[in-house]
Amino acid sequence: MEHIEKLAPFGLFDARMPRYTSYPTAPIFSPTTDEASQPVWLGALDPQVPVSVYVHIPFCERLCWFCACRTQGTTTLNPVARYLEVVEDELKILAKTLPAGIRMGRLHWGGGTPTTRCQR
Numbered sequence: 001m002e003h004i005e006k007l008a009p010f011g012l013f014d015a016r017m018p019r020y021t022s023y024p025t026a027p028i029f030s031p032t033t034d035e036a037s038q039p040v041w042l043g044a045l046d047p048q049v050p051v052s053v054y055v056h057i058p059f060c061e062r063l064c065w066f067c068a069c070r071t072q073g074t075t076t077l078n079p080v081a082r083y084l085e086v087v088e089d090e091l092k093i094l095a096k097t098l099p100a101g102i103r104m105g106r107l108h109w110g111g112g113t114p115t116t117r118c119q120r
Contacts, residue, residue: 042097050105055087058111069111 028041045051058071059080074080 039097042094043099045099045102047099047101047103050103052106052108053104054108054110056111057083057109059083071111 056069057080058069059074060067060071061073061075063071063073
């Protein structure tokens with residue numbers, strides 16, 4: 001980060017913020033959590049309440065010193081393209097599990113550098 005001194009007055013580095021990279025959030029998981037848990041949790045969602053969706057893209061042109069996300073560096077877009085194919089497949093599976101009528105209220109992208117300029 002090149003301009004940390006410009007951002008510091010806004011308090012961006014003073015707050016401890018929650019992470020929202022999983023559903024349910026990390027404190028819900030326990031030793032009894034298994035593959036049958038997710039459909040139960042997703043099935044309990046209220047279709048009248050829009051959900052927020054987080055899509056993690058774990059690739060960066062270079063790794064940032066402050067990042068706590070699971071990511072890796074790459075010099076090409078090939079692994080990113082393959083990863084997005086898998087994410088699309090997962091979303092199709094997920095769509096079969098969600099309650100009818102569920103709507104997305106927010107979409108969050110994270111985990112990597114969204115402006116990567118890697119070569120194919």
